[in-house]
Amino acid sequence: MPTSGKSPTMKDVAREAGVSLGTVSNVFNGAHVGREYRQRVEEAARRLGYAVNSYARGLRADRTNTVAVILPGLEHMFFARLANALCRELTLRGYRMQFVTTEYSPEAESACIQAVRQNMVDGIIGLTYSTGMPDVEGIPYVSIDRVISPSIPCVSSDNYGGGVLAAQTLLELGCRRLLFLRIGSHIMGETDKRGSGFLAECANQNVECTVRRFLDEDGPDQVVRLLDEQFLSGPPAYDGVFCSTDMLAVSVVRYLSRRGVRVPEDVQVIGYDGTREFFSGRYVCSTIVQPVQQMAETSVEIVTRWSEAGTPALISIPGFFVPGGTTRDGGTANGQ
């Protein structure tokens, strides 16, 4: 067993076991091989520390056991959690993860699509905000949080349902004057449904709801100005706020605290994502938690079983509400 230098190849195993190359190959591909032969091969392989080279295999068999994961970056906790879960699920199923960031290479996505066509990668799981629609017809591509076309499967948390849940929760907690704050780019996406669901449930329960929208480009000044309008004069104009992201929710909570408005006594706030402080594990606010783990499982399941079934175009996985200290229902939630 050489401790360094090159690995043994099938040829070496064949020689060691005294059988032919094809037989060794058959053993490693589950084909029918006589017991005696199979044993000899397996033993020889163990002695030599042999493992198949999946890239060489891919060259012939169009299969590399590698999936590319494309995310905007890792510094946002939601992305980090997602990447982590995807890595886990892929590993569990015997796949390697090739990781790519769009943050630093806008053409990363098309490079990956190339790679699939070259059989260097078996499939792609992508969460991208690029404006152009990637041309991924006919290749194993799972999109996260963004509908690309009816024929490309998209996995996301149930944004609409999450919005409904947020409204139900605030209303149950006694809020009657609701505000929905949204931040994001111009382009419509899956995440817009958070607002739609929220508003629909408000309408359904005959409660009025105001909507305010920030753009990513807006600086903090803009946000503060807008919040001032809503809250500063007299008693708070609203007693329940749903924010499209935890980040926004935390900003709002901090703003309110600075202005002497008590949270959750005067105003209750719910965010969306399920962001936790990395050290304590505490949720940073009351929030609708994205089911990251299940989203990862589902995505991996779909790419790795691409051809096996007709895949539905849009799979929405329900999230759940968790109290995080910014609603009135019993303090800060901890742990899982």
Place this chain on the structure above:
Amino acid sequence: MPTSGKSPTMKDVAREAGVSLGTVSNVFNGAHVGREYRQRVEEAARRLGYAVNSYARGLRADRTNTVAVILPGLEHMFFARLANALCRELTLRGYRMQFVTTEYSPEAESACIQAVRQNMVDGIIGLTYSTGMPDVEGIPYVSIDRVISPSIPCVSSDNYGGGVLAAQTLLELGCRRLLFLRIGSHIMGETDKRGSGFLAECANQNVECTVRRFLDEDGPDQVVRLLDEQFLSGPPAYDGVFCSTDMLAVSVVRYLSRRGVRVPEDVQVIGYDGTREFFSGRYVCSTIVQPVQQMAETSVEIVTRWSEAGTPALISIPGFFVPGGTTRDGGTANGQ
């Protein structure tokens, strides 16, 4: 330009350009080719949308332009930042990143080492806590934050220097009764040097310093009990605390606040890592910031230029102090 289906190969390009296979290969490998031929080939390649298949190349040329990155996980912000920076640096240099987590697959590391020997991966950048020393003699392996052997390069932040810096900072800020708190496993590692540096500087300036050590296994109870001993009775026994991680520092700060000890008025606390709140970008405490970006650059530089030079065994990159509200020097630092 077919929008789906398989990619063109060198053969296709050769036919399209009316030259031989070898010539096409030469063009893509920078060898000397006549101007006329080169142009014809390049044009044909563009027309067909050709790109070399680096795995097929790897089969011959022992080079895949892929580097494996091994980290314990991504949920800790330091790891996420590191992975992000590594991805960036690798991409910039034309490498792909294969990402692996030890959290969910303890044998991930040896699998990667296999992969290198099989020429499926050109090199490894690894940050692992496994007890056994990986057998990586002779393959391109860069270890982060852990010395494996004199012949394996290790890149880390200058932990010793960081400890010195922490001591200098606390002393400059007027602290005279110092405490060093450490958390971590039994095994000695690079990070232990944080304490050594801190203590050395204390000794150097003739200031006494107490040391307390937690183990990862210790529950929060243990930590609280220990802190109670140090701080609870009477005025705080210490006025300056250096913690081996930001996580520990934040726990300590929270503990002190709950006990009515004011930070930074009564006790000043410095952590280590440079952790920031993901939404505000604020540092969670005054801290010694790990130079993640430079660590990534250096590691990538070393793996990708493996053979080109004798590499020093240990490269320590200095971090820097940043105030984060738990020291007395001017409020909370923001931004970059």
Place this chain on the structure above:
DNA sequence: TTGTAAGCGTTATCAC
């Protein structure tokens, strides 16, 4: 069942 040989996309070594 087992062995043989062709071929996957590329590079390296030759003659030309």
Place this chain on the structure above:
DNA sequence: GTGATAACGCTTACAA
């Protein structure tokens, strides 16, 4: 400088 050809490690008809 250019073009055929063998080889990289593996899979897969097909022949034995």
